[in-house]
Amino acid sequence: MSYLKRALLGASALTVMGIAAQAETLTIATVNNGDMIRMQKMTAPFTEANPDITLEWVTLEENILRERVTTDIATKGGQYDVLTIGTYEVPIWAKQDWLVPLNDLPAEYDAADILPSISAALSVDDTLYAVPFYGESAMVMYRTDLAEAAGVTIPDSPTWADIKTAAEKMTNKDGEVYGICLRGKPGWGENMAFLTAMANSYGGRWFDMDWKPQFESAEWSEALNDYLALMTNYGPPGASSNGFNENLSLFQQGKCGIWIDATVAASFVTDPANSTVADKVGFAQFPNKEGVDNHGNWLWAWSLAIPASSDAPDAAKKFVAWATSKDYTAQVAATDGWRSAPPGTRTSLYENAEYQAAAPFAAMTLTSMNAANTTKSSVQDIPYSGGQFVAIPEFQGIGTAVGQQFSAALAGQMSAADALAGAQANTTREMTRAGYIK
Known part of the structure; x- marks a missing residue:
């Protein structure tokens, strides 16, 4: 575990029955866009289901985010466990072995439901290296x-x-x-x-x-x-x-x-x-x-990826699978309405009659992406x-x-x-x- 990660954990280290036990802390670098801000407010279901995982957020303006995560991953700094990156970085970084492959997500994640153009943009040699939080044209x-x-x-x-x-x-x-x-x-x-x-x-x-x-x-x-x-x-x-x-x-x-x-x-x-x-x-x-x-x-997707330098890849996989899942989309819809569902990622969303009725922009978004x-x-x-x-x-x-x-x-x-x-x-x-x- 890196010095920085220990510093971030701080008092979260626990001792139980004389055995050192420590909750894993995921440090998540993300952009200060509205959908990502919403996600940070809606993590209760994840943390309740995973009490051994603590989330730490680093929320940055777009240009600064790109600069910092690029520097960290290129130097194998290990400062972050989850990165918010785009379709530009994914294939380049995957070919450098800087990202953890995501071809072993659980079956219920339904990776085949990701829009084909987005899935292709986030894959190298048919292996997914990031999962889309939202996609756009x-x-x-x-x-x-x-x-x-x-x-x-x-x-x-x-x-x-x-x-x-x-x-x-x-x-x-x-x-x-x-x-x-x-x-x-x-x-x-x-x-x-x-x-x-x-x-x-x-x-x-x-x-x-x-x-x-x-x-x-x-x-x-x-x-x-x-x-x-x-x-x-x-x-x-x-x-x-x-x-x-x-x-x-x-x-x-x-x-x-x-x-x-x-x-x-x-x-x-x-x-x-x-x-x-x-x-x-x-x-x-x-x-x-x-x-x-x-x-x-x-064509773009702000996506979640796991750097190879993370010391908590399994916990990070749990998080990225949750944050980009159909369940998360349904959670957003239940809280803020279907109009607010993260767009441009899943075929099933654009086949959903409730979304089509609530989002007057849905058809034009899909037309533009296609x-x-x-x-x-x-x-x-x-x-x-x-x-x-x-x-x-x-x-x-x-x-x-x-x-x-x-x-x-x-x-x-x-x-x-x-x-x-x-x-x-x-x-x-x-x-x-x-x-x-x-």
Whole structure:
């Protein structure tokens, strides 16, 4: 047992009948998203059934979580027993033998019920290395009342021209209503998740078949310039600091006409307890540029995995199986309603009539997830997989560096042309250094 784990256990060590006995403590690293916060409040059934297991939570903002768990697992630090990670990390880390295989979960867990696209993304050589807490694609969420008042229609399969027209007509800055809210906070999983999907929908790609960066292409230039124009003309102030959670809050407060982001947000923007516009939200697919047959191809799952450095893998397996089970979903439904059930993970959820009735976004979420093709995220030929990311180990650093350039352009600190040139130069240097470019 590591020194840190002993420190965390502290006074929980017990002595029973003269024999040292100690409850196992699971240290769980997770992201500060709404579904994970809910999970922490609903662990009583697990701890009651497992009185010998104590849960310790480390809840972090998305960029910080990624940095800390990546450092810990790469150095075999053993600080955490359960990690909240995504579809980007799982195959890369599994191939490094950094994760515990999860092919021995109990039969009642019903791993075959996991949506095929999500199961495939979390597996290597048909072995599951993480289990999905929730899955997502990306879609348009918009204010139906503002659209009606503005006399605009957002179709189920919109183009970026449709979005621009609607955002312009919905904007009322004097009333603090902004036509569109999009991610601006820098990070490979923050603004670059959105901008990579947007570039894909314009026909762009990160690399050509020789791994040469493509930021000098017409597709990237048009996508970035249109993004900056949307946000400058119709977006909220300080957008370069806004990520998923900040935009969620703005939309819930009625300050956004359109928000294009992860499908998982739908249950929160339609929650009458927390959203002032809960009964005024419509949904549509991620936009495409007219003439490009690609609606973003975003596919993600925030999943629970066990690092090989954990000293409590059996207890950790019990926890991850419980937290991603059908029983947990039913518990959430009983407590907060079927609308709040963790989405995008199990086939049975989308066959559940109660969920379909309670979640007006269910059909569009499933449509968006099924439309994602992470092996062909661009209409052009690509040497990589991944939807809103590139599935190579170097992408964390490269993606974040590019995200900083584009966030600076959004903040008015540089032009789009300079940001693209900087992204091209930096990415070319790093890909050459890593040996991709010969």
